[in-house]
Ligand SMILES: [Zn+2]
């Protein structure tokens with residue numbers, strides 16, 4: 001007896017390894033299951049994309065969360081009848097491969113491809129439904145040749161150029177860093193290493209040509225999180241103002257006879273009491289040419305600025321300056337103003353020169369007080385309605401910077417309001433030939449040169465006779481040589497590969513040398529998602545017909561840390577490709593979702609803190625389904641997830657309960673039972689909730705909670721098998737409906753178990769293509785009412801609450817609604833009025 005019992009139990013116990021092993025093997029035999037149909041499919045298309053990983057060696061939990069969100073969505077969209085493209089690939093160039101090469105004496109290619117194989121196996125074990133026929137690996141020549149092709153096209157169109165520039169240099173990486181890769185004055189990878197400034201000839205992409213369009217089109221991306229759009233707006237940093245030329249009084253040098261300043265407040269220019277130059281401004285060299293004492297002082301200012309830049313607090317620099325003994329002429333009033341050099345003026349912002357108006361600018365005021373410069377008031381507050389009686393107005397507190405102002409002490413512009421004055425003064429500058437209205441951007445051109453080995457070779461040659469010569473298109477790809485000695489010092493390792501570097505000039509046949517810098521890896525990730533649509537095309541980078549069908553990407557999912565770099569470069573790349581005639585769309589991504597980070601014990605997971613949770617360990621212990629489902633259940637996907645092992649155990653127990661329920665013999669009457677209605681109502685409410693969570697809100701935590709509630713109720717109501725003769729039970733028909741629909745709803749979250757149960761209940765169709773269930777609104781709504789939630793009379797949300805809820809319960813549910821929480825934002829709730837069965841009006845102040 002005991003033995004028989006235990007074998008019956010074994011049969012009924014949930015064995016994720018056994019179930020997942022079985023289905024994993026089947027899916028590997030049928031990779032076509034997850035393949036997108038061709039672009040002439042009659043189905044509507046849906047392109048769901050997760051950010052491609054860097055093949056570091058192993059997936060981390062953040063990856064699992066990101067891909068579990070995307071995979072749930074992909075499976076749901078398949079069931080909704082869409083032709084789904086759900087690809088995956090590898091951002092495979094980059095520094096860690098070179099570091100690993102040095103550390104382990106393994107060539108970067110071998111290390112990278114080995115990691116890819118391992119991580120791909122991990123993804124398969126996790127059950128992610130990727131179309132591997134679309135795989136893209138950016139370190140292979142069939143991909144990076146098109147980086148080179150785009151580079152040549154950009155060079156041809158003046159969008160790629162070379163110039164000498166001061167660059168951020170990480171001594172640890174021994175390479176140039178983009179401004180965005182400098183964090184608090186340190187390297188983004190080496191957070192303890194101070195970044196230095198060096199002068200190098202670099203290749204740049206002219207992203208600034210697209211600054212205005214990149215800004216404007218943010219308004220056409222309502223499917224992007226507002227915080228991401230705000231970050232991009234700030235990064236582009238548009239400011240509107242005036243360029244004004246101050247003529248140099250006295251002799252001019254090689255740098256010319258005038259200083260251009262950019263100001264957003266030309267209305268205050270009669271209050272300018274000096275002009276200030278950045279230490280690196282070209283004019284400074286002229287001004288100090290015959291004065292060693294002055295040059296020493298300027299050098300000191302330059303050093304101070306560099307140190308401040310390196311420590312990342314140039315905004316906080318203690319302001320110093322030096323008078324050059326020279327003057328410039330204010331073109332509006334012909335006044336001579338002294339020229340200073342100041343350590344807080346930056347060459348790479350605006351024109352590298354400012355006019356200083358101490359009375360009406362915080363920074364200028366502080367500087368003028370320190371050095372005893374004149375302060376002249378030229379604007380005053382503009383009063384709405386009655387001005388104060390003479391002698392009654394308060395003394396003006398300096399600096400006064402408001403734009404609700406009138407001009408005074410400003411010659412012909414006196415008494416003009418701010419905007420009138422700016423318009424008139426811009427016109428006069430243009431007419432007088434000494435300036436014009438202008439717009440500047442904080443966004444700089446994209447420096448893509450890296451002194452690294454493991455990247456795309458830049459396809460350019462240097463010939464003694466011809467100068468810079470592009471590699472002819474027919475000679476692409478310029479293949480990265482293998483067996484290269486990599487060290488972290490002394491510039492690019494490619495420079496040492498003589499047989500690769502030395503080539504014949506295609507123009508004159510003479511001796512030429514290859515460019516030895518490689519491209520920033522952000523180039524690779526700027527367009528990889530286009531290549532997915534047909535990674536085998538060789539006639540060009542892309543198949544335009546496939547692009548026309550699949551683009552824009554319907555849903556892109558990834559970390560918010562990519563809000564600026566990757567997502568601005570990708571938008572730029574799309575616009576550039578459009579202008580080259582390669583694609584027709586202007587934006588790559590229609591909807592963007594940024595998932596939250598995973599933390600444990602109050603900190604971001606990291607090896608050094610010892611709080612890493614290894615996906616392989618969790619899969620071995622609880623199975624892939626439970627691991628994936630936990631990352632979706634712990635909190636809503638946009639929020640930070642605080643990892644709790646107990647939470648994963650809870651999910652594992654739930655799946656086990658589901659499994660046992662399906663495996664238990666169910667004796668059910670064929671006639672309708674009283675419990676049927678209660679259970680079917682709950683079923684339809686659950687279908688509605690899960691479907692709604694998939695339509696943009698993605699609170700999969702509430703979807704999964706709803707599935708748990710449904711299972712609780714079914715087990716409560718259906719006790720037929722307990723042998724106690726309890727009268728509550730479900731009819732065979734209701735039981736069948738519940739089981740079938742439960743599996744359909746479970747599938748996006750726990751695909752292995754769902755497939756197993758589908759087969760066990762006798763279904764033979766492909767679950768992935770089975771139709772998503774519809775709910776019957778009448779049945780679902782029977783015992784729930786819809787409540788409108790208003791804030792200060794404006795509708796903010798709608799909730800379904802149980803019809804029998806008390807007023808207080810309804811009030812609490814309304815206050816807890818996420819949209820309401822988002823609107824509260826520290827404001828005070830004055831009262832919340834409940835109109836039973838209809839609405840809750842929350843009054844905020
Ligand atoms: Zn570094």
Ligand SMILES: [Zn+2]
Pocket residue numbers: 463464465466467469505506507508509510512
């Ligand atoms: Zn030549």
